[in-house]
Amino acid sequence: MSLRVLIAVTHLLGAGHLTRAAALARAFARKGHETTLVSGGSPARLADLETVTFVQLPPVRTVRTNFKTLLGEDLEPVDAAYLERRRTHLLDTLKTVRPDILITELFPFGRRVLADEFSALLDAARGSNPRPLVLCSIRDILVPSSKASRIAETHERVLRDYDAVLVHGDPALVPLEASWPSDERIAPLVRYTGYVDENEGPAPASRRHGIVVSGGSSAASLPLYRAAIAASREIADRPWRILIGRGVAEPDFLGVWESAPPHVVVERARPDFRALLAGAELSVSQAGYNTTVDLLRSGVRSVLVPFEVDHETEQRLRAERLTALGLADILPEADLSPQNLADAIRHGLTRAPSPSPSLSIDGARRSVAVAESLVRSRSALHRAIDWSPLDRALDRAKDGGCPIRFWWRDDDAVAETPQLDRLLGLARRYEAGIGLAVIPEGIEASLSARLAEEPNAVALVHGWRHANHAPSDDKKAEFGAHRPLDLVAAEAEQALHRARERLGSRLLPIFVPPWNRISPELVPHLPRLGFRGLSTFTDRKAVHPVMGLVQINTHVDPIDWHGTRSLIDPASIVASLARATERRVAGHADRDEPIGFLTHHLVHDDVIWSLCERLIAHLAARGIRFLCLDECFGMETRSHLRSNEI
Structure with a gap:
């Protein structure tokens, strides 16, 4: 292409x-x-x-x-x-x-x-x-x-x-x-996309020595250069190199150059800046975008003097975030003086280097990939979808007397929004049942009022506040095994009470853990907490029933979460639906489980909305509709709903 x-x-x-x-x-x-x-x-x-x-x-x-x-x-x-x-x-x-x-x-x-x-x-x-x-x-x-x-x-x-x-x-x-x-x-x-790196490749390995001062391409960094010249006279046991951007007028450049002591080199910015930075003991700079990328690449210790003239906030915020990660010290521009700069440099030289965090700095390549994918997705809006793999699987199921059922779950609802209206309108148009996994802590009154208008839509309990409690090097989870069991159990029970209090009979006591992850130790406790069902994501290789708990998962998600966040290839969606159908025909442990379609209405773009409607319409043309949730989760849940309505 x-x-x-x-x-x-x-x-x-x-x-x-x-x-x-x-x-x-x-x-x-x-x-x-x-x-x-x-x-x-x-x-x-x-x-x-x-x-x-x-x-x-x-x-x-x-x-x-x-x-x-x-x-x-x-x-x-x-x-x-x-x-x-x-x-x-x-x-x-x-x-x-x-x-x-x-x-x-x-x-x-x-x-x-x-x-x-x-x-x-x-x-x-x-x-x-x-x-x-x-x-x-x-x-x-x-x-x-x-x-x-x-x-x-x-x-x-x-x-x-x-x-x-x-x-x-x-x-x-x-x-x-x-x-x-x-x-x-x-x-x-x-x-x-991640940070766009103008130099791309990694910083060259180099023996670290000396102090490098830089200030971007504009004249806004002149106060930093002048303070650095004065501070260098107090720290004369190391070589200094001051790189001045070409936006600084020649008379100003010469003024800095002429005032430099012998151990300080003053020159115009160079194309090998990253190599110089990689060889430095310490970097002194503002906190501009490109400088930040260079610092992330080189891993050099740094003192940041963010540009803050006329209430500018961009560089200060970036500097604060880098400092929070242990990558830099901040000297506010208002406090910039030769003495304060010298003190900050001395402190920076004594600080042990911090390991570079795993931040994305492949932004240029990633931007191209996103754009290409969006172009492909856009063309897919107008391109015919080959439903034949799914149709063949459904035909085999019908011939084999294996009923295939579908259900629809949508995550992260808290309030009535234009996206929610679009979602519920789509479900209503095709008489499709839908379960909204709602975040209990954030439920607004508008959600209850909106659900009252939709007889085929019910709410499920989507964790408590959709907060991640997993360590930074682990997959996200709110109800994983990262906290004491009694604590997460109490939080799940609180979530059910809050959701029931706000939504009444429109709530089914079905637990949907955020990110579809739940500690196996918590699952057996769900019935005593008041839950009658559990739903996560993916095929189950075996069914381990828990007394009083119906588990029905979702199996197909149309969003490319780790890439463009738009639609994945429609062919792969059709293939996933076909495989899920074939599993049931083959008599796997989840043979009687409805196939779950998972959406997230708040992040849909037009391409995803189009795919959702085309899928629902295609199934409807075959006489297949998405189940209402009381049908999906069985008599226990239906009885509970009716008891709430009495």
């Missing part, structure tokens, strides 16, 4: 945004995609773009953090005619490239000053035939507007114009919601 890719980026202060976009462009090109990178910021030196086509718009920039005033090549404020030339050039590039994938860097989460330009691009893309897949590319940490209306406007723009949001970070370090107000409507569009 060879695609045409257009990436649009405008960097206004440093070159980090352009550097990251260029790394993405190279990654797409290396996979054989015809890639064009459009830059609207100041011309900057870039690593070899290889086969990427580069287009430079009439450039704009800002001074410090004044992002409302755009300056042109002459460093004077730009006028409407200048902006029109940019817009025309950008739209002409779109027409020439005719991309299959369009990526806007940062917008609409930022670059509001260029909203007209980006809006024109998106409008033109939306009017194209065929319309390209439209993606937003953002770093790990954003700076939201203080106005709720502007944040809401961003979310509406994402929902209207974008197919996915590529977050170039790892939620294990900092999730998006740590810096940007979450919105459940855009959550299904978010795809974490």
Whole structure:
């Protein structure tokens, strides 16, 4: 599959945004995609773009953090005619490239000053035939507007114009919601890619010596360079190297260079920065995105002086997360002085290096994989699904007198939402029974009211608060074997009481452990806690009945959880359903267990919704409907429901 890719980026202060976009462009090109990178910021030196086509718009920039005033090549404020030339050039590039994938860097989460330009691009893309897949590319940490209306406007723009949001970070370090107000409507569009590494390969092994000071590409790091020169006079027993970005004017660079003592080398930023960093005893830097990736790659001890002028919060948050992992010490910019910097460096030199955490830094390659998968999934919306393997299995079951039944479980409900309405509407349209695994601690009144309108929908108990209690190196579990049995039993009982209190007769006492994991020691205790059923995920090789407890699992999940978080290959879904049918025909231990279809309505994209409806419709055409849950779990549960209704 060879695609045409257009990436649009405008960097206004440093070159980090352009550097990251260029790394993405190279990654797409290396996979054989015809890639064009459009830059609207100041011309900057870039690593070899290889086969990427580069287009430079009439450039704009800002001074410090004044992002409302755009300056042109002459460093004077730009006028409407200048902006029109940019817009025309950008739209002409779109027409020439005719991309299959369009990526806007940062917008609409930022670059509001260029909203007209980006809006024109998106409008033109939306009017194209065929319309390209439209993606937003953002770093790990954003700076939201203080106005709720502007944040809401961003979310509406994402929902209207974008197919996915590529977050170039790892939620294990900092999730998006740590810096940007979450919105459940855009959550299904978010795809974490890991950090985008402009240099890719690992840092070279090197003997560690000396102190390396760096500050990114802009002039914002001049105070750090000057403080470092002064601090170096107090720490003269080690070599120093101060690398100054090309965004620093030549007179300022010369001023730092001329004031350096003999044991300090001052030079412009170098392409072998990572090798220098790998050989350092200590790094002193700000906490920009690309610097963070370099630190993660090299594992060097570091002192971070995050950029915080004009209430900037991005670097401070990133620095705090790195410090929490034991990877750095922070010196707040407000406290920056030669003495404080020298003290922080001395402390950093005595601190034992921390092992690098297992954070994803393969973001460029992963971004390409996500985009490719989304293109394939999108085409699958319009492509016929070959149901024949499932049909043949169902025919064999019918000929062999083996009734095959299906049931539907959907996880993580807590409130009425547009996604829940869509889910229940789909179930109602096909008269399908559905069990909503609800998280007891978070149940809102709107959920009870909504369920009252749906006779074929009931609630199940989905753990307590869907909180992970497993160690970081183990698979997630809330009711695993990681806590005392009496504690988890009491929590399960509390969950049942809370859910019953909030949902009344719409609740079935069926336990659904989060992440489908439960300690085997807890299972025999469920009946005395008030549960009448248990549901997890996967085929059971043997059935070990517990008196008073019916276990019915789910077996097929359409979501690619470890990849794109969109739809897995429909053929594999059909194959899984066929295998589950064949197991029952072959007389396995779970022969009488209904086949369970598992969904998660809050994270569905349009491709997943389409597959769900096509599957339900296909089964309905064969006279097969998803069971109501009281049918599914048998007489004991049905009797319990009726007793609640009396």
